[in-house]
Amino acid sequence: MLNLQPYADPKYFVILLLALAPLAIGLYFGKRFAWYEVIVSFAFIFLMFNGKKYHEGYAIIGFMIWQWLLVWGYTLYRKKANNTVVFYVVTLLAILPLFLVKLSAPTHWTHVATLLGFLGISYLTFRSVGMILETRDGSIKEFNPWLFLRFMLFMPTISSGPIDRYRRFIADVTSVPDRDKYLKMLEKAVWYFFLGFLYNFVISAYFFQSFVLPQVKSLAIESASVHGGLTWWLVPVMYASGLNLFFNFAGYSLFAVATSYVMGIEVPMNFNKPFLSKNLKEFWNRWHMTLSFWFRDYIFMRFVFLIMKKKWIKSRVTTSNLAYIFNMLVMGFWHGLHWYYIVYGLFHGVGLVINDAWLRYKKKHNVPHNKFTEALAIFITFNVVMVSFLIFDGFLDKLWFK
Amino acid sequence: MAVKEEVVEILNTIIGEDISDQMDDDFFESGLLDSMSTVELLLDLESKFNIQAPVSEFNRDEWNTPNKVIAKVESLIG
Numbered sequence: 001m002l003n004l005q006p007y008a009d010p011k012y013f014v015i016l017l018l019a020l021a022p023l024a025i026g027l028y029f030g031k032r033f034a035w036y037e038v039i040v041s042f043a044f045i046f047l048m049f050n051g052k053k054y055h056e057g058y059a060i061i062g063f064m065i066w067q068w069l070l071v072w073g074y075t076l077y078r079k080k081a082n083n084t085v086v087f088y089v090v091t092l093l094a095i096l097p098l099f100l101v102k103l104s105a106p107t108h109w110t111h112v113a114t115l116l117g118f119l120g121i122s123y124l125t126f127r128s129v130g131m132i133l134e135t136r137d138g139s140i141k142e143f144n145p146w147l148f149l150r151f152m153l154f155m156p157t158i159s160s161g162p163i164d165r166y167r168r169f170i171a172d173v174t175s176v177p178d179r180d181k182y183l184k185m186l187e188k189a190v191w192y193f194f195l196g197f198l199y200n201f202v203i204s205a206y207f208f209q210s211f212v213l214p215q216v217k218s219l220a221i222e223s224a225s226v227h228g229g230l231t232w233w234l235v236p237v238m239y240a241s242g243l244n245l246f247f248n249f250a251g252y253s254l255f256a257v258a259t260s261y262v263m264g265i266e267v268p269m270n271f272n273k274p275f276l277s278k279n280l281k282e283f284w285n286r287w288h289m290t291l292s293f294w295f296r297d298y299i300f301m302r303f304v305f306l307i308m309k310k311k312w313i314k315s316r317v318t319t320s321n322l323a324y325i326f327n328m329l330v331m332g333f334w335h336g337l338h339w340y341y342i343v344y345g346l347f348h349g350v351g352l353v354i355n356d357a358w359l360r361y362k363k364k365h366n367v368p369h370n371k372f373t374e375a376l377a378i379f380i381t382f383n384v385v386m387v388s389f390l391i392f393d394g395f396l397d398k399l400w401f402k
Numbered sequence: 403m404a405v406k407e408e409v410v411e412i413l414n415t416i417i418g419e420d421i422s423d424q425m426d427d428d429f430f431e432s433g434l435l436d437s438m439s440t441v442e443l444l445l446d447l448e449s450k451f452n453i454q455a456p457v458s459e460f461n462r463d464e465w466n467t468p469n470k471v472i473a474k475v476e477s478l479i480g
Contacts, residue, residue, distance in 0.1 A: 137456035281436075296437055301457045304441045320438045 003051040004044065005119075006159045007200070007255040013193070016044070020262050024186070027264045032176050034150075037263060041155035048119060048159075056118035063097055063121065064152065067128040068145075070094050071135070075143035078135050087136050094132055098125040106337045120158040122334070126294055127152055131166050133298055140166060147173070156259035160252050162270040162290040172265045185261040192258035200251025208244035216240055221399060229400045234390065242389035246274065249288070275385075278377040280348070280355040283385055291331075300327040320356060325349035335392070344392040351384060405451070405479070409472045412446045425468045443471075453478040 004012055019040050026033045049057030074090045097116050104113040131148075134140045151169050177185065220233035253270035260267035274287035284292040304323045306312075313319045325346070332345015361367075390396065410422050416439045417429070429435040435443070444455045455478060465471055 134458045137458040138454075139456065139458045297457065297460075301437050301441055301460075304438060305444070305457055308441060308445055316438070316442075323438075 002047060003049075003053060004047040006044075006048060006155075007196075007252060016259065017262070019043070020259070023264075024262055027176060027182050028179065030176050030179070032173075032264065034173075038150060038153075041150075041153055044155045045153060045158065053119075055114055059116050059118040060120070060124075063116070063118070063124065064149075066097065067094060067124070067152065068148065071128060071131050071148060072143045072145070074132055075135055075140070078138075079141075082136070087132075091129060091132055094129050095125060098122060102333075102337050120160075123158060123161055123163060124152060126163045126291075127166070130163075130294065130298060133302075134166065154260075154265070156256045156263065156265075157267060160249070160256065161288075162253055162256060162267050163294050164267050164290070168268075169265065177264050177266075182264060185264070185266070189258040189261040192254040192261070196251045196254035196258065198251075199247040199254065204244050204248035204251060208240055208247065212240045213237075213244060217395060220395075224399055229396075234399075237393075237395060238386050238390040241393040241395065242386040245389055245393070246271075275382050276378060277381050277385075278374060279359070279381055280351045280384065281359075283381055284348075284352075287385075295327055295331055299330055300324075303327070317356075317360075321353045324352040324356070328352065338394065338397065340391050340394050340397050344388055347388050347391060351388070405476055406472050408450060409447075409475055410468060412443065412450065413468055413471070416442050416446070421468055427468075428466045429468070430462055430466050440465075447471075447475055451475055451479055 004015065006012070023033055023037055023040065026036075045060070046057070049060065070090055070093055074086075077086060098121055100109075100112050101117040101121060104110065104117070131140060131151075147170055150173055151164075151166050154164070154169070157164060176182075216233060216236040220231055220237050223231040223233045250271045257267050257269060268290050270288055270290055272286040272289060274283055277283035277286055284296075300323050303326055304319060307319050307322075313322070326349075328345045328347075328349035329342070330345070331348075332342045335341035335344070367373075413421050413429075417434050419434075421427075421429070421434070440460065441457070444457065444460065447453060447455055453475065455474075465474060
């Protein structure tokens with residue numbers, strides 16, 4: 001049976017672009033074929049879960065019914081009342097499927113993972129929870145089943161983002177870009193597809209994953225068996241796995257953005273030269289941006305807002321430090337319930353706290369600033385990030401505890 | 403005091419310098435305002451003008467200069 005994993009091989013792109021051609025022609029002539037777009041989206045999602053992945057297909061249907069009822073029910077409720085407890089319960093219920101799937105890894109509940117898990121559950125949960133939070137704020141007032149389905153099941157970004165926002169997406173999907181703008185989007189799409197091929201297939205899959213990484217990793221394991229867990233071979237492992245992470249993921253994001261552009265949807269970009277960041281805060285404004293902005297707007301800012309409004313903590317610095325650690329810890333847990341993801345989150349939380357203290361110090365004192373200090377800042381930030389990616393990679397777990 | 407002066411005063415206090423000569427400068431771009439101070443701004447505007455400015459209404463493209471904040475506040479006072 002035909003099974004198509006998103007952006008996995010050249011064949012996928014040929015089928016995808018053929019399927020999208022009628023849509024592109026329509027957009028060129030100022031028409032958006034909404035039904036066709038939905039059918040293509042559904043067909044590709046179906047093909048993701050066809051064959052031996054059929055149980056994921058059932059899981060996504062169950063998941064969609066669950067989220068549908070929650071978002072719809074909460075919108076109806078919100079018109080009449082606005083109780084905080086109800087809001088928290090609905091939000092937790094929306095996260096519940098994802099939470100159970102994440103929990104099934106360390107507890108070895110394979111039946112839970114089989115029953116509820118599917119590729120893209122994280123990204124669909126972000127979409128749904130975002131809608132619930134905005135409904136709470138009164139920014140989303142109506143539940144439109146048709147637009148809800150189109151937002152949730154928009155195929156290009158289902159497996160790995162970028163994470164779009166409901167109101168932004170709806171504005172795009174209910175209008176047609178004018179011809180000049182659409183042609184510019186197509187032009188960008190072509191460029192992003194080829195850049196994505198270079199990043200994902202050539203640099204990540206070919207150079208790092210099948211060539212560099214297996215070699216340096218086996219050398220590290222070999223050396224660790226003689227000299228103990230902290231071997232110098234961890235340094236090349238660190239750079240190779242960190243760079244691989246970027247090229248692999250940035251490549252996927254480029255594919256997703258390019259595909260969305262062909263469909264006339266301006267999904268936000270996910271990466272903006274992250275390794276040129278001068279500090280850790282800037283890094284999170286350039287790395288996996290739609291995720292970090294999601295966390296910034298829906299977790300960090302809401303957390304700070306709550307603390308400040310209720311006046312629980314007087315000190316501004318303490319508040320922001322707590323919020324950083326909380327925010328990044330949640331992100332760590334979201335990646336998965338493994339020690340290395342949680343340590344990764346904590347590492348970045350503490351890193352942001354230190355970074356903020358430094359920025360405050362710099363503001364007060366006259367710290368020299370020139371081209372050399374900027375280059376030094378970029379160098380330090382890059383290496384701090386690389387250490388965090390080595391933790392994230394999980395290789396240390398294999399090396400030390402397995 | 404007019405809305406404009408009051409907003410500028412709030413911004414000056416939060417940012418810690420006088421911004422009245424950079425009314426159209428993007429304060430996120432320049433790093434003068436971050437997520438923390440944004441929340442402070444929203445809370446100050448809320449209590450000063452008695453308006454509802456929830457976090458999810460806060461779109462960084464629409465709130466990124468002093469003049470835009472003034473326009474937003476004026477529209478929210480209605």
